[in-house]
Amino acid sequence: MRVLVIEDDGPLRGALCQGLEEASFAVDTSADGEEGLWYARSNEYDAIVLDLMLPRIDGLTILGRLRREGSAVPILILTARDTVADRVKGLDLGADDYLVKPFAFAELLARVRALVRRGYNNKDPVLRVGDLEIDTAGRTVRRGDAAIDLSAREYALLEFLVARAGQVVSRTAIWEHIYDFHSDPESNVVDVHIGHLRKKIERPGRPKLIHTRRGQGYLLGRCE
Amino acid sequence: MRIVKTLRARLLLGTALGTGFVLTASALVLYMIVRAALWAEFDEALGSKARSLATLVEQERDEIDLEFGEHSLPEFKPSGHAEYYQVWTSGGHVLARSSSLGDRDLDPLHGRPDKPAYKTTPLPDGRPGRTVGITFAPRREEDNASWQTPQEPIEVTLVIGRGTFETDQALGRLRLLLVCGCAGAILASVAVLSWLVRRGLKPLGYVAAEIAAIGEASLSSRLEPGDAPGELAPIITRLNALLNRLESAFAREKAITADVAHELRTPLAGLRATLEVSLSKERGATSYREAMAKSLAICKQMQRMAENLLELARADAGQLEVTSDAVDLVALLTDCWTQFADRATERQLEVAWHLPESCHITTDRTKACLVLNNIFDNATTYANTGGHVTIAVHSENNRVNVRVANSGSCIAEAEVGRVFDRFWRGDAARAAKGNGRRYGLGLALCRKLVTFLGGSISASVDSDGTFVILMVFGRHPT
Numbered sequence: 240m241r242v243l244v245i246e247d248d249g250p251l252r253g254a255l256c257q258g259l260e261e262a263s264f265a266v267d268t269s270a271d272g273e274e275g276l277w278y279a280r281s282n283e284y285d286a287i288v289l290d291l292m293l294p295r296i297d298g299l300t301i302l303g304r305l306r307r308e309g310s311a312v313p314i315l316i317l318t319a320r321d322t323v324a325d326r327v328k329g330l331d332l333g334a335d336d337y338l339v340k341p342f343a344f345a346e347l348l349a350r351v352r353a354l355v356r357r358g359y360n361n362k363d364p365v366l367r368v369g370d371l372e373i374d375t376a377g378r379t380v381r382r383g384d385a386a387i388d389l390s391a392r393e394y395a396l397l398e399f400l401v402a403r404a405g406q407v408v409s410r411t412a413i414w415e416h417i418y419d420f421h422s423d424p425e426s427n428v429v430d431v432h433i434g435h436l437r438k439k440i441e442r443p444g445r446p447k448l449i450h451t452r453r454g455q456g457y458l459l460g461r462c463e
Numbered sequence: 464m465r466i467v468k469t470l471r472a473r474l475l476l477g478t479a480l481g482t483g484f485v486l487t488a489s490a491l492v493l494y495m496i497v498r499a500a501l502w503a504e505f506d507e508a509l510g511s512k513a514r515s516l517a518t519l520v521e522q523e524r525d526e527i528d529l530e531f532g533e534h535s536l537p538e539f540k541p542s543g544h545a546e547y548y549q550v551w552t553s554g555g556h557v558l559a560r561s562s563s564l565g566d567r568d569l570d571p572l573h574g575r576p577d578k579p580a581y582k583t584t585p586l587p588d589g590r591p592g593r594t595v596g597i598t599f600a601p602r603r604e605e606d607n608a609s610w611q612t613p614q615e616p617i618e619v620t621l622v623i624g625r626g627t628f629e630t631d632q633a634l635g636r637l638r639l640l641l642v643c644g645c646a647g648a649i650l651a652s653v654a655v656l657s658w659l660v661r662r663g664l665k666p667l668g669y670v671a672a673e674i675a676a677i678g679e680a681s682l683s684s685r686l687e688p689g690d691a692p693g694e695l696a697p698i699i700t701r702l703n704a705l706l707n708r709l710e711s712a713f714a715r716e717k718a719i720t721a722d723v724a725h726e727l728r729t730p731l732a733g734l735r736a737t738l739e740v741s742l743s744k745e746r747g748a749t750s751y752r753e754a755m756a757k758s759l760a761i762c763k764q765m766q767r768m769a770e771n772l773l774e775l776a777r778a779d780a781g782q783l784e785v786t787s788d789a790v791d792l793v794a795l796l797t798d799c800w801t802q803f804a805d806r807a808t809e810r811q812l813e814v815a816w817h818l819p820e821s822c823h824i825t826t827d828r829t830k831a832c833l834v835l836n837n838i839f840d841n842a843t844t845y846a847n848t849g850g851h852v853t854i855a856v857h858s859e860n861n862r863v864n865v866r867v868a869n870s871g872s873c874i875a876e877a878e879v880g881r882v883f884d885r886f887w888r889g890d891a892a893r894a895a896k897g898n899g900r901r902y903g904l905g906l907a908l909c910r911k912l913v914t915f916l917g918g919s920i921s922a923s924v925d926s927d928g929t930f931v932i933l934m935v936f937g938r939h940p941t
Contacts, residue, residue, distance in 0.1 A: 248732075251736055254739075254757075319729050
């Protein structure tokens with residue numbers, strides 16, 4: 240899942256980026272409002288973490304513009320302002336959640352995960368496809384009784400495919416949601432990771448989970 | 464008078480004493496007038512009686528004949544309220560005395576018939592009384608005068624005494640009446656005055672109650688002049704003005720506190736997130752070291768903010784300690800620049816100096832250095848890469864102008880006045896990278912310090928985006 244962090248404070252931005260990446264998110268960051276808005280418009284993010292006091296364009300303006308343009312991306316506002324009026328204003332402008340600085344990083348992570356789930360209409364943090372089970376909170380994967388150990392990137396890929404189980408997902412879509420802005424789009428890294436993932440989750444004698452649709456992309460789930 | 468603390472008591476005491484004095488004085492004057500009139504009337508009656516008795520005294524040859532008898536004048540007979548008379552010849556021989564006198568004497572008194580002599584004296588029976596005395600030549604028998612040798616005139620003294628009980632009693636009654644009347648009037652006036660004073664001072668009570676109701680939480684309320692008396696209007700106006708100042712001071716205080724709390728939250732969030740992310744899993748030593756270095760950098764920034772705030776608070780409270788030395792401004796500028804020279808080179812800034820040989824100002828070296836450091840820090844941070852910084856000193860008359868300008872400013876002309884506001888940061892300050900977080904305190908502190916040092920500081924932006932800080936100091940007298 241891909242997240243955009245728009246925050247002008249360097250150390251905080253760095254820590255958020257590192258923490259989210261370690262939690263298997265693809266993270267783009269921006270230190271000012273103008274650039275942040277450009278990022279938000281040019282990519283399909285699964286969530287945006289948005290600071291309010293930003294240079295050039297402030298957070299509430301970004302929020303208002305994105306919503307006016309019809310963007311439904313889940314947005315979590317991160318700010319030092321903590322009055323009820325501030326929260327109400329942010330939420331009324333279309334924010335999905337609000338977190339006041341300073342915060343516990345684990346809470347931010349949980350809120351971002353919840354926002355991402357909501358974006359895919361999942362309420363249950365445990366995703367199931369057949370006998371495949373993914374606990375998004377604990378980031379554990381099981382098939383039947385067997386636990387499966389995945390790398391961060393493999394987990395991110397599987398989580399994205401499971402979130403869209405039953406739908407054909409293009410390589411571009413995978414690219415956009417699993418890799419951040421600085422990754423090289425020319426490589427065949429998606430196919431490589433799909434190959435690794437297949438090796439780890441497919442079991443002989445069990446139904447095949449990841450299907451290739453030639454010219455379209457991949458599909459996870461039962462093949463109709 | 465110092466014991467009487469309340470305005471009400473003072474007013475009451477003052478007016479009561481005044482009224483009492485006026486009433487008492489009036490009563491006293493009235494009493495004196497009535498008393499004088501009563502005694503005049505008494506004396507007039509007594510004098511008339513003496514004169515009319517004198518007309519009844521006759522000289523017949525060498526004999527003095529008294530032609531009045533006590534049968535027609537019963538008041539001279541002995542009784543509880545008897546009157547007395549006694550007649551002497553000029554030789555002191557007693558010619559006659561009233562039967563009421565018995566063998567006692569009256570004191571002789573020598574007045575003239577047209578101006579009798581009076582004396583207040585106890586009567587022979589001990590009652591208080593008054594006597595009148597006239598000395599006169601009695602009427603002579605004229606019929607016999609033609610054929611007899613001329614008579615030698617004989618002078619006779621007549622004294623009449625009368626009790627003054629009735630008059631004394633009347634005066635006593637008058638005294639009682641006046642004392643009671645006065646006392647009553649004073650008491651009544653105190654009651655009325657007390658009511659009037661209470662009523663008159665009521666608006667003061669209302670104002671006091673309104674002031675008492677104003678607390679820290681209700682500083683926005685104001686006293687209503689309403690129908691308050693004219694004397695209170697200026698007090699109410701002044702109090703409202705005081706409340707205005709108080710409210711804005713409190714608001715400023717709250718805003719600063721809120722700003723401080725707000726500004727501390729972001730670096731704290733950075734610190735906490737850095738540490739939490741670092742601790743979220745087992746890592747190598749390098750990774751921990753990196754996290755610690757980042758945390759330390761944040762701590763240093765927060766420390767700088769705390770120090771700036773403290774310095775500002777001290778300046779606000781007038782607790783800054785400054786020394787006044789002759790400082791060579793040119794040397795100071797070049798000294799302070801040293802630590803920013805690397806950054807200027809790194810950012811390819813073209814630095815132009817316009818300095819005289821030397822220029823002495825009277826100032827505090829440490830504080831002036833702090834100001835210059837802040838200004839150089841801003842100039843080298845906000846100048847566009849490859850831009851220019853100009854530092855110029857120009858002195859005229861007794862003033863020294865220091866001008867520090869940098870190119871590439873993106874502060875709008877309308878916003879330039881705000882650069883000295885606490886916690887105000889332009890977009891450039893928010894986006895500034897590499898030199899740590901900016902808190903928007905540097906220039907606020909500069910202004911405070913420069914003002915404290917007796918100088919002035921202003922900022923402006925040229926149309927080509929050159930940001931200029933101009934400071935004016937007093938020249939050191941040479």
